Amino acid sequence: MDLKIKLAGITFENPIWVASGTFGTKGQEFEDFIDFAQVGAIVTKTVTLLPREGNPPPRVVETRSGLLNSIGLPNKGINSFVSKELPELKKMPTKIIVSIAGTSLKDIEKMIKKIPENIMPDAIELNLSCPNVTHGKTKYKLTAQDPQATEKMVKIAVGTAKCPIIAKLTPNVTDITEIAKAAKKAGAQAVSLVNTYAGIAIDVEEMKPVLGNVVGGLSGPAIKPLALKAVRDVYNSVDIPIVGIGGIVGGVDVAEFMLCGAGAVQVGTANLIDPDAHKRISKEFEKYLILKGIKKASGLTGKLKGGRTA
Amino acid sequence: MKKKIVNAKIVSNKRIAEDHYEMDLKTAALAKNSLPGQFVNVKLDEKATDPLLRIPLGIHKIKKEGISLLYKVVGEGTDLLRNKKKGDQISLLGPLGKGFDIKKENEAFVIAGGHGIAPLYALTKELKKNKIDTIFFIGAGKEKHIFCADKIRKMGAKVYIATEDGSLGFKGYVTDVLEKYLERNKLQVPRVTIYACGPKPMLKAVAQIAETKKIEGQVSMDEYMACGIGACMGCAIKTKDGYKLCCKDGPVFDIKEIVW
Ligand SMILES: Cc1cc2nc3c(=O)[nH]c(=O)nc-3n(C[C@H](O)[C@H](O)[C@H](O)COP(=O)(O)OP(=O)(O)OC[C@H]3O[C@@H](n4cnc5c(N)ncnc54)[C@H](O)[C@@H]3O)c2cc1C
Ligand SMILES: Cc1cc2nc3c(=O)[nH]c(=O)nc-3n(C[C@H](O)[C@H](O)[C@H](O)COP(=O)(O)O)c2cc1C
Ligand code: FES
Numbered sequence: 001m002d003l004k005i006k007l008a009g010i011t012f013e014n015p016i017w018v019a020s021g022t023f024g025t026k027g028q029e030f031e032d033f034i035d036f037a038q039v040g041a042i043v044t045k046t047v048t049l050l051p052r053e054g055n056p057p058p059r060v061v062e063t064r065s066g067l068l069n070s071i072g073l074p075n076k077g078i079n080s081f082v083s084k085e086l087p088e089l090k091k092m093p094t095k096i097i098v099s100i101a102g103t104s105l106k107d108i109e110k111m112i113k114k115i116p117e118n119i120m121p122d123a124i125e126l127n128l129s130c131p132n133v134t135h136g137k138t139k140y141k142l143t144a145q146d147p148q149a150t151e152k153m154v155k156i157a158v159g160t161a162k163c164p165i166i167a168k169l170t171p172n173v174t175d176i177t178e179i180a181k182a183a184k185k186a187g188a189q190a191v192s193l194v195n196t197y198a199g200i201a202i203d204v205e206e207m208k209p210v211l212g213n214v215v216g217g218l219s220g221p222a223i224k225p226l227a228l229k230a231v232r233d234v235y236n237s238v239d240i241p242i243v244g245i246g247g248i249v250g251g252v253d254v255a256e257f258m259l260c261g262a263g264a265v266q267v268g269t270a271n272l273i274d275p276d277a278h279k280r281i282s283k284e285f286e287k288y289l290i291l292k293g294i295k296k297a298s299g300l301t302g303k304l305k306g307g308r309t310a
Numbered sequence: 311m312k313k314k315i316v317n318a319k320i321v322s323n324k325r326i327a328e329d330h331y332e333m334d335l336k337t338a339a340l341a342k343n344s345l346p347g348q349f350v351n352v353k354l355d356e357k358a359t360d361p362l363l364r365i366p367l368g369i370h371k372i373k374k375e376g377i378s379l380l381y382k383v384v385g386e387g388t389d390l391l392r393n394k395k396k397g398d399q400i401s402l403l404g405p406l407g408k409g410f411d412i413k414k415e416n417e418a419f420v421i422a423g424g425h426g427i428a429p430l431y432a433l434t435k436e437l438k439k440n441k442i443d444t445i446f447f448i449g450a451g452k453e454k455h456i457f458c459a460d461k462i463r464k465m466g467a468k469v470y471i472a473t474e475d476g477s478l479g480f481k482g483y484v485t486d487v488l489e490k491y492l493e494r495n496k497l498q499v500p501r502v503t504i505y506a507c508g509p510k511p512m513l514k515a516v517a518q519i520a521e522t523k524k525i526e527g528q529v530s531m532d533e534y535m536a537c538g539i540g541a542c543m544g545c546a547i548k549t550k551d552g553y554k555l556c557c558k559d560g561p562v563f564d565i566k567e568i569v570w
Binding site: 021022023024029030032045054057058059060061065066067069074210220249269271272273274275 | 312313315353359360362363364533534536537539540541542544546548552553
């Protein structure tokens with residue numbers, strides 16, 4: 001079975017990656033459970049220019065087949081990340097994709113310039129879409145809700161970085177293909193679809209929102225059909241590699257995203273339920289390929305029969 | 311200490327009081343590594359996505375052949391747990407978090423509110439193993455929610471009980487009893503360590519008493535969790551050094567550390 005895939009000019013041993021914010025900072029919480037060499041890539045927790053302490057608790061609550069979170073990007077800032085975490089991450093036997101977010105073009109440029117060349121990650125995922133932080137200089141809440149802002153930010157990143165840029169988009173838009181087009185125009189080598197869907201959970205007893213931040217981002221199986229549609233829409237109308245994300249908990253879910261057009265996928269919430277989820281999902285995905293007589297995982301991308309909608 | 315996912319067999323799952331259950335699980339591997347104050351993340355259904363997350367439960371008893379959990383039915387997850395049968399397998403992730411740090415030279419004041427008693431039973435057993443004098447204060451809403459008192463007495467601890475409606479023991483909060491005890495016994499900056507677990511308002515009251523009387527202590531905190539292993543940063547607790555993670559830095563914290 002050949003699980004290798006090529007995306008954004010990089011060869012990955014496995015199309016199944018782990019998503020930002022759901023795999024710790026360095027993945028060390030998972031070492032008792034997973035062989036990192038089997039993981040396609042680790043997308044690290046989003047870092048920002050300056051340290052952030054994150055949102056007030058409660059930060060997580062379960063909803064029907066979903067997880068609503070308002071973590072708020074707590075992190076120690078890019079300086080600490082490149083001096084402490086990144087060197088260790090680079091020693092891991094898998095591809096490392098560093099997720100960054102900023103509220104201005106200057107932030108993004110500064111952050112990327114701080115990454116030393118000798119520990120350059122395999123790619124950078126530009127998080128344009130965290131629902132738990134407000135971005136500056138755009139009339140929308142998130143950069144990835146504004147095609148112009150998206151284009152500018154991706155352009156700066158592409159111009160500064162010495163590695164491929166993957167733009168992570170929000171599904172909270174009228175037409176995600178417009179944003180994907182802007183990212184492509186600016187030179188993004190791929191798009192990650194999707195970040196969480198903004199939502200609210202209510203405590204009826206206390207008659208107040210559960211989360212300290214009121215609003216959170218919804219992930220998990222509840223969002224899978226929505227995320228599949230986002231992937232399908234972009235696949236049908238923009239010529240750019242897609243990393244599919246949203247509600248993957250089994251091998252069949254991986255196949256669904258790839259059929260819709262994803263070249264690779266990321267597993268998020270499932271890691272938080274079972275720290276060995278990646279191992280099981282990979283096995284189940286291989287089983288599916290064998291059952292269907294497919295020899296190369298990459299052969300699955302976009303093979304959905306019929307139904308061109310967009 | 312290595313964390314594990316184990317499939318444990320349910321030896322028994324019994325109602326011990328109104329709304330409260332005790333589940334006995336066979337898992338020597340997990341029991342061997344568990345310390346009082348640590349918890350496990352329990353998976354309610356191997357296939358279903360609703361409920362989705364595991365639920366955190368304190369380790370109530372640590373025995374050679376397994377552990378037991380004591381839980382209150384408060385929602386869908388714990389209701390499903392209640393319906394598990396003897397012989398069923400259940401997936402546990404653990405042991406998780408940092409347990410109590412037993413102060414061997416000090417007398418122990420153990421303070422339990424409601425089902426907060428769960429991890430304090432294992433603690434008391436360990437205290438007694440170390441021949442530490444232990445006074446156990448139990449508080450609950452009503453008599454029907456007081457359990458474990460006899461078992462704890464049998465271990466050799468002195469037990470004081472408070473119920474809010476006065477149906478058993480003192481009428482009032484467990485912290486009222488604690489204050490009365492301290493007044494009556496005029497402890498002169500005694501060599502005492504408080505170990506407490508219960509609802510947040512109770513823990514806050516305990517922390518205030520500990521501060522005025524200059525008693526050191528440890529509290530086991532409860533916060534909404536997702537992963538239980540420190541990977542999602544979902545279980546933030548406000549401390550004097552900024553946010554810490556309940557599942558990884560806790561659930562047991564120094565009583566002076568918490569910002570209430
Ligand atoms: C480290 C730790 C150890 C715990 N140990 C025990 C134990 O030994 N015995 C025991 O009975 N319970 C314990 N709990 C609490 C237990 O995890 C929750 O009661 C349980 O997850 C509720 O699940 P549910 O699906 O039945 O309730 P849900 O339907 O999810 O919720 C029912 C109600 O409880 C509230 N709630 C749910 N989870 C939490 C939480 N973590 N903190 C505060 N409020 C919450 C909800 O908002 C809702 O009002 C512990 C929690 C933690 C974090
Ligand atoms: C607890 C939590 C934290 C997250 N943190 C980040 C983050 O820092 N950066 C980011 O780009 N996405 C973050 N996400 C979004 C995930 O990477 C992913 O896009 C989303 O959860 C959907 O996938 P899933 O359904 O498999 O979880 C987070 C998600 C969760 C549940
Ligand atoms: S529950 Fe995920 S970090 Fe504590």
